[in-house]
Amino acid sequence: MGVAVLARRDVEHSRVYIDQLYSNDSQKCFQAVSELKFAVIGSVREKGSIIEQGVVVRLLQILRAPELDILLKTEVATVLNSLAKGLPEHAAALVQAGLLPVLWEQLESCPSGGSGSAYTQMLLCCLRSIYRQGCAPPPPAWDQKLLSSLIQHGYHPPSNQECVANILAHACKTNEQQQQLVDAGGADLVACLLCSPVSRVQLPALHCLTAMCFNNERVSSIIATKSYGGKAVPDLLVGLMARDRPRDMQLAAATALTFLHRAGALSADDPRIIYKTLQCLVRMCRRDREVWERVEAANTLAYLTEVSTDLQRTAAMTDHLIHTMNDYLKDTTPPNASVPQGISVSPVSCRQYDNPSTWPELMVGAALKVYASLGANDEDIRQRVIKTDVLMNTIVTSLSAASPPVQLAAVRCLHSLSRSVHTLRTTLQDHVVWRPLMTVLKTSNNEELVTVSSSTLCNLLLEFSPSKEQILDQGAVEFLCGLTRRPHPGLRLNAVWALMNMAFQAEHRVKVSILHHLGTDQIFRLLSDTDVHILMKTLGLLRNLLSTKGHIDQIMQCHGKEIMQAIILILEGEHSAEVKEQALCILANIADGDIAKSAIMSNEDVLKKLMNYMVIPNVKLQIAATFCISNLIWNVEEGAAERQNKLREMGVYKLLQNLMTTTDTGLFDKVKTALQQFH
Amino acid sequence: MRTNVDSDTDQSGTNEGVKAMETSEWLEETNKMHIHRADMNKLIMNYLVMEGFKEAAEKFSIEANIKPPMDLDQLDERIRIRTAIQNGQFQEAMRMVTALHPEILDDNSQLYFHLQQQVLIELIREGRVEEAVVYAQDHLAERGQRDPSILNELERTLALLAFDQPDTSPFGDLLHPSHRQKQVASELNAAILRAQNQEETTPLLAELLKLLLWAQDELNKKKVQYPYMTDLIKGQIEERK
Numbered sequence: 001m002g003v004a005v006l007a008r009r010d011v012e013h014s015r016v017y018i019d020q021l022y023s024n025d026s027q028k029c030f031q032a033v034s035e036l037k038f039a040v041i042g043s044v045r046e047k048g049s050i051i052e053q054g055v056v057v058r059l060l061q062i063l064r065a066p067e068l069d070i071l072l073k074t075e076v077a078t079v080l081n082s083l084a085k086g087l088p089e090h091a092a093a094l095v096q097a098g099l100l101p102v103l104w105e106q107l108e109s110c111p112s113g114g115s116g117s118a119y120t121q122m123l124l125c126c127l128r129s130i131y132r133q134g135c136a137p138p139p140p141a142w143d144q145k146l147l148s149s150l151i152q153h154g155y156h157p158p159s160n161q162e163c164v165a166n167i168l169a170h171a172c173k174t175n176e177q178q179q180q181l182v183d184a185g186g187a188d189l190v191a192c193l194l195c196s197p198v199s200r201v202q203l204p205a206l207h208c209l210t211a212m213c214f215n216n217e218r219v220s221s222i223i224a225t226k227s228y229g230g231k232a233v234p235d236l237l238v239g240l241m242a243r244d245r246p247r248d249m250q251l252a253a254a255t256a257l258t259f260l261h262r263a264g265a266l267s268a269d270d271p272r273i274i275y276k277t278l279q280c281l282v283r284m285c286r287r288d289r290e291v292w293e294r295v296e297a298a299n300t301l302a303y304l305t306e307v308s309t310d311l312q313r314t315a316a317m318t319d320h321l322i323h324t325m326n327d328y329l330k331d332t333t334p335p336n337a338s339v340p341q342g343i344s345v346s347p348v349s350c351r352q353y354d355n356p357s358t359w360p361e362l363m364v365g366a367a368l369k370v371y372a373s374l375g376a377n378d379e380d381i382r383q384r385v386i387k388t389d390v391l392m393n394t395i396v397t398s399l400s401a402a403s404p405p406v407q408l409a410a411v412r413c414l415h416s417l418s419r420s421v422h423t424l425r426t427t428l429q430d431h432v433v434w435r436p437l438m439t440v441l442k443t444s445n446n447e448e449l450v451t452v453s454s455s456t457l458c459n460l461l462l463e464f465s466p467s468k469e470q471i472l473d474q475g476a477v478e479f480l481c482g483l484t485r486r487p488h489p490g491l492r493l494n495a496v497w498a499l500m501n502m503a504f505q506a507e508h509r510v511k512v513s514i515l516h517h518l519g520t521d522q523i524f525r526l527l528s529d530t531d532v533h534i535l536m537k538t539l540g541l542l543r544n545l546l547s548t549k550g551h552i553d554q555i556m557q558c559h560g561k562e563i564m565q566a567i568i569l570i571l572e573g574e575h576s577a578e579v580k581e582q583a584l585c586i587l588a589n590i591a592d593g594d595i596a597k598s599a600i601m602s603n604e605d606v607l608k609k610l611m612n613y614m615v616i617p618n619v620k621l622q623i624a625a626t627f628c629i630s631n632l633i634w635n636v637e638e639g640a641a642e643r644q645n646k647l648r649e650m651g652v653y654k655l656l657q658n659l660m661t662t663t664d665t666g667l668f669d670k671v672k673t674a675l676q677q678f679h
Numbered sequence: 680m681r682t683n684v685d686s687d688t689d690q691s692g693t694n695e696g697v698k699a700m701e702t703s704e705w706l707e708e709t710n711k712m713h714i715h716r717a718d719m720n721k722l723i724m725n726y727l728v729m730e731g732f733k734e735a736a737e738k739f740s741i742e743a744n745i746k747p748p749m750d751l752d753q754l755d756e757r758i759r760i761r762t763a764i765q766n767g768q769f770q771e772a773m774r775m776v777t778a779l780h781p782e783i784l785d786d787n788s789q790l791y792f793h794l795q796q797q798v799l800i801e802l803i804r805e806g807r808v809e810e811a812v813v814y815a816q817d818h819l820a821e822r823g824q825r826d827p828s829i830l831n832e833l834e835r836t837l838a839l840l841a842f843d844q845p846d847t848s849p850f851g852d853l854l855h856p857s858h859r860q861k862q863v864a865s866e867l868n869a870a871i872l873r874a875q876n877q878e879e880t881t882p883l884l885a886e887l888l889k890l891l892l893w894a895q896d897e898l899n900k901k902k903v904q905y906p907y908m909t910d911l912i913k914g915q916i917e918e919r920k
Contacts, residue, residue, distance in 0.1 A: 037777065037781065038774060038777060041777050041781060041784050041785055042784040042785055042788070042791045043818070043821065044821060044825065045821045078781045081781070081782070082781065082785055085782075085785045085786070125782065158876045159876070197878065198876045198878065199878060200873070200876060201876075338826075338827075338828065341787065341788065341789060342787075
């Protein structure tokens, strides 16, 4: 039996049918389009060739022409759909040629409720194929009318449902779009689609739901209360997470529930989260699962457990999770790997599995994120995580050698671990993590990465951290002072905080270095910062600098004038009691210095302020002020007598006597101590 | 909720070498199982509809008084396509599928490859070597480039060209018509069912048999002694030693 072979390399033949596309004879044109259809379906090369030949323009022309036959237009739409399923660059070329507005326009002109229309179906398929390639530029907001009609098409039949759900799932990217989608009835549609008997419809519906809920409190709370067929959406999701469902569906449902929880619609102790979602995700991390599944599940699990300590604890004891994550760090992917055909990974991450050589790195990143979440709050979990084989080495290598997303995962992990004092003193010494960390800080442009790194560095610089000395030698002081000038408030805060930690019980040379690199001008600027946390930490920094008698005297000798100005600035400004208390504590420290005392004593204004604070109805401020006075008059020190006389003249002694009637024991003690000093 | 214990070793079942029960007892217990006739009929109807035996389904529907799960005219297109494949008319089958469900061949490149592979095999079988090479270059080369798992199969197929008598070559199995054609026909049938939004794409009877075989396999791995079905078609049971 002979087999007829279409020799596509027959140039004559192909040129003929392409030429005929431009014919005015609709019969001939239709035949040409049909031939074109058979040529491009299934062949990536033909798709590219057709696009290169500029045929797309003619095809769009046909769609637009109102007088042309609908069968012809349907055939054209079929061709365009096939072209859109090619390589991403093919889809991009179609978008560039202006395909999208034409499709939307055509869809609008189709009678809605004409659900059986093959043309409508093909248009929707085409839109779906384009959006799935991820190359359609997201509009800032959707056209209201378009959105409504699209949603209407989504109710029937199943093939339209699948297309509409996919379009919405891939197109919904911004907060505004999420709101619009819900307001236009998108949540009701999704609830309906979740109950479809066709799994090809349910899966994109899940992706759509996830896209709507992500990071959006309002939308999530609306969706969580929707129901269909008597079942609430969260319960429907639990059903779709069951073990008899396809893997990609289980994952999508678990992700949807995760996003609902993180956006505040379901609490951490909701049984559907803590006893269902969490377990499903842990299960999908097992060694016998495919790579894409394990990576997606781990990333989602990390996000699920990022905040709640209860979830962290439960996860840490579920199914040897900590041990399973360890496997991720050592995994090797076989060379012929690929994602099985027919699997639908989420719109957000579908492209990242294209290249199997990146898979080991994806695994490492996912595992580090899970460890970072698990170890965020609980010391026991942290200790168990730290014991994990190869973890520290992986962190150190990832900090320096990996791609930015994995670097970030490594820093997050390190940050969680650095919250443990014990770890700071032990493991984080054995593995010199601060060196690659400093490199990241100095060389990275990624704001998120630098913020988390600086926060980690902050922890490493706590007093009881032995690596402090080495970090200083690396020019850390200068670098951190530079960071305090950055526009991002998170960075400024971490930098000042780190300097504050550094200054705590530090040697004189360190304090000098800080003051030198920071400069009193910058201190003033930081004290005027709009972020009150930065202000507090700056005061904390000053307080740490001005500790230990010798240091106090030396520092006040060089910078006394500016420091006093700064303190007055705070005391006179509109600040909370907490802030003022800090300022008074600094004064108290200054009052401890031998020579520095004169800076206060010679300033009548400050002395008057101190007296005011002693009688102000705020116990903490009173205590701070009294303590300061107490230091000033301490009779062991030289010149005490003169100081006491002066203060007595101003009426301080009398004030102290009045304060003896206080009911607050802390204040009472301070006052009594002060009075005892007076001769 | 099961309490999870974080131990290093999994508690594996200790059923090795266990004897399930005597064969006679087993058979007695099995005979006590009651299967409803209605369920049996549904299974048969499901098989007939899935595989595209339209006439048989129509007759069975009348005789067993059971309603078919779908309009039987919907079977026509699948029957036509399956017939084309059985007659070796692969290109014709591809065109039919594309006309009815244009997305199938774009979405299932493995299937498309198998169909094209069959065309290639036919050309080789008929000794039309030059045409075979051209066909391979025009259609299969790009697919092999993009998908490394297909490359292996492709190479085996093309290797047939090196032999004067391909059917006696080491890759001769590729030329055996029945097995391959049936595989491709089933693959295509399943793809069409999926495109028609059917949830099941293989007959439930096949799934049942697979379940039986899998269960026996699992028991064998654990070295359990039980009455073992050696012949699925005759239902012959033997004592497993």
